[in-house]
Amino acid sequence: MSETALVLPEGEFKAFLFDMDGTVADSMPIHYLAWVKAVTEQGGTFPEDVFYAWGGIPPARVAAMLNEKYGYSLDATEVTRRKEELYFESLPTIKPIASVVAHIEASRGKIRFAIVSGSPRESIEKTLTFLGLLDSFEVLVGAEDYAKGKPDAEPFLRAAELLGIAPKDCLVFEDADAGIASAEAAGMSWVRVPGPVLA
Structure with a gap:
């Protein structure tokens, strides 16, 4: 897993929306x-x-x-x-992705956070609890919370709605093509989290 620092796009963002698996958790x-x-x-x-x-x-x-x-x-x-x-x-074997957690720690209390995942809510909560990060996120959007999953825009738009923040003011952290397509469809800026290099 690449742990080089993530460079964020320019902008005054009011919310960071994080995919979970492969983005916050090296899961x-x-x-x-x-x-x-x-x-x-x-x-x-x-x-x-x-x-x-x-x-x-x-x-x-x-x-x-x-x-x-x-x-x-x-x-x-x-x-x-x-x-x-x-x-x-x-x-118990899961580790956080340090380059992403660094942004969570640096911006906690300044920018609002949500998780937007394809995983069920139970999986989100258990994973974040093991990582000691559950309390960092104001909103959790899981597979039960939308009708159309990524790459549709609905998951990220749902999170923006729950936060009360316009999509253009949200920055998405994603590792997967479907998630990036979802963020773009929602009219949000995004940053790609590098994934594993497959043999």
Whole structure:
């Protein structure tokens, strides 16, 4: 994971909206291993490059996309339940992404913060609690809080609405293409958090 300092775009921002997995938490490899085991148990596979290409997409949609792409008949409810169970078992190994946490610590109390994630709220809360960061975020927007997930604009617009801040005054921190597309669709500036380099 690259830990070079993040350079933010110019602007007087009133809110920072953070994706969580791969942005605040270095949790994408753990999510990947949980997905692989859950999908394998139902007789499928989940290539790593596909997993990272689909970053930010809510779990139920990921299960449906796997069925569509590979002709699987995964039980979406069961595979996502099992995947979350496996992820929670690995939470004690999660570390924060230092380059992002540096901005959280530097701007805490000056700029308002929200998490905007494709993960369920329970996963958001448990991950942030393990990292000691839950109290930093005024608003949490998870998979249950919108009808259309990233790359649609709805998740980030929902967070801006809950904060009472105009989209143009929000800066999005994202690692995934779907999340950046979502931020752009919402009319927000963004900064990309570097992800892992795949072999």
